[in-house]
Amino acid sequence: MTSLIVAYSVVCGGVLAYVAWAGMVQRTLAARVASLEAWRDRRDAAEQDRAHRAA
Amino acid sequence: MSSLSAWCGTFVWLIHKDIVRELRARRILPVTLLLGISLILLLALRLDIALDARLHVSGGLFWAASFFAGALLVERSFAAEREEGCWRAMRLMPITPATIYLAKLAFHFLALLGLQLVILPCFALLADVSWMANPGKLAAVVVLANLGFASIGTILGGMLCSLRQRSQMLMILLLPLVVPVALGAGAATTALADAQPDPEWLLGLQLLGLFAGLYAAAGALLFEYAMEE
Amino acid sequence: MNGLATSRITSAAPMNLVTILTLPVAMLLGSAISLIFAVAPREVTMGDAQRIMYVHVAVAWCGLASVLASGVAGIAYLKGRSLASDGWAQAFTEIGWLCCVLTLITGSIWAHEAWNTWWTWEPRLTSMLILAAICSGNLLLRGSFEDPHQRARIGAIVALLAILDVPLIVLATRIFRGIHPVHPSMSTTMRAVLVASVVGFAALFLLITEWRRRQIMLGNSITDMENREYNC
Numbered sequence: 001m002t003s004l005i006v007a008y009s010v011v012c013g014g015v016l017a018y019v020a021w022a023g024m025v026q027r028t029l030a031a032r033v034a035s036l037e038a039w040r041d042r043r044d045a046a047e048q049d050r051a052h053r054a055a
Numbered sequence: 056m057s058s059l060s061a062w063c064g065t066f067v068w069l070i071h072k073d074i075v076r077e078l079r080a081r082r083i084l085p086v087t088l089l090l091g092i093s094l095i096l097l098l099a100l101r102l103d104i105a106l107d108a109r110l111h112v113s114g115g116l117f118w119a120a121s122f123f124a125g126a127l128l129v130e131r132s133f134a135a136e137r138e139e140g141c142w143r144a145m146r147l148m149p150i151t152p153a154t155i156y157l158a159k160l161a162f163h164f165l166a167l168l169g170l171q172l173v174i175l176p177c178f179a180l181l182a183d184v185s186w187m188a189n190p191g192k193l194a195a196v197v198v199l200a201n202l203g204f205a206s207i208g209t210i211l212g213g214m215l216c217s218l219r220q221r222s223q224m225l226m227i228l229l230l231p232l233v234v235p236v237a238l239g240a241g242a243a244t245t246a247l248a249d250a251q252p253d254p255e256w257l258l259g260l261q262l263l264g265l266f267a268g269l270y271a272a273a274g275a276l277l278f279e280y281a282m283e284e
Numbered sequence: 285m286n287g288l289a290t291s292r293i294t295s296a297a298p299m300n301l302v303t304i305l306t307l308p309v310a311m312l313l314g315s316a317i318s319l320i321f322a323v324a325p326r327e328v329t330m331g332d333a334q335r336i337m338y339v340h341v342a343v344a345w346c347g348l349a350s351v352l353a354s355g356v357a358g359i360a361y362l363k364g365r366s367l368a369s370d371g372w373a374q375a376f377t378e379i380g381w382l383c384c385v386l387t388l389i390t391g392s393i394w395a396h397e398a399w400n401t402w403w404t405w406e407p408r409l410t411s412m413l414i415l416a417a418i419c420s421g422n423l424l425l426r427g428s429f430e431d432p433h434q435r436a437r438i439g440a441i442v443a444l445l446a447i448l449d450v451p452l453i454v455l456a457t458r459i460f461r462g463i464h465p466v467h468p469s470m471s472t473t474m475r476a477v478l479v480a481s482v483v484g485f486a487a488l489f490l491l492i493t494e495w496r497r498r499q500i501m502l503g504n505s506i507t508d509m510e511n512r513e514y515n516c
Contacts, residue, residue: 001332003336006393007339007390010390014389018492022492022499036513210445224428227421228421230417231418232414234410235414238410270448273444277445280441
């Protein structure tokens, strides 16, 4: 019985570990997108500021 | 017929190029021989066991040493091509990738054979084992095992050749893929220690033949993609 | 326009198919597990430990199928040079690796119950170990490339070489004399539960593969955008 529980726990644990890792990857991707959006906002603000001064 | 003779001429020329380069520069065989002999020495030192047990393990040990040295051989062969700009030049020549693959395979096969001509007698002497009861069968095992190893080594070496930082990955990829060849060679060689070898010998030879053929075919088909940068 | 593009990336839309299928797949897998424990008969020789076979075989077949699928996706990439094919190839390689490792572990536990040994250098076990090592090498190699097309090309070649091991695993017990069961005798109920287990686990791994593939494609898109934005 112990071996049965261990085997199913290993499979369950292995799948969950992989899913958890993929979840971490998802969070990393979201952070990269947020970083990209922030960079774009800063760049757009700088361009608007330059255009305003030129005018 | 003329295209076949042209192909043969190109094929022989490519092998000749590698042999002449090696004879002049001696970048591959000396180092490989040194590694092979060191491995054989190391393994034979620990074979101070009963004859039966020694005969049982010696086949596998010899091929393990041979293939480790062979991995270095393949890596240095492609490193030499890459460093001198030869690899890039070959990609630009009007030669099919399959021809380049087969020529490199033949060169690696011959180099491995040269290596084993030295380390096999060394091992037989130091470990006090003999497989010469069946020289013809041993020759068949050696040819197929070297063909199998050279096939997979050449495709992986070519794939990693263009990527200079990744040559260390060759060992990581090569060893698992060479295990079926090593298993077949080890089993067949071990069986040949008897004057009347076990039928297991034929099973080992069949496994060798299967993987040698599969790897050579896969290599000829995939080398075109392996050569890209 | 730019804001619209990024909000498309971060929107929940790409997860819809995966989110929709999560519950049905969970129910399918749950049913399979229930059948294993409630319906499958208790085996005479090994008792309850024999139920490990249902998950071991299911995971093994999923692993072999994943390796084959990654090879097919690799061929598709080499022919069409589309990174969408490589997304499938990488996702299937990862799942194939996971399934191979789980197969080895569950098989080892089963072997200890059946043969009183954790491991034996038996043809099928050895060839499965080789496949796990090749998948590990493939993933390690993929991780060392930044250029997605180089990564895809190398991954495709290694995946195609890994396929050569699959027939050896399948035919090992028939060609070589080993102790791994070839065709164990099973009752109709056992066979039905086994099929249900294979279907349940296949659905689970397919769902995870699809999720992971979308992530890989998303990662490629983000990398493209970063290269354009940060380098201009």
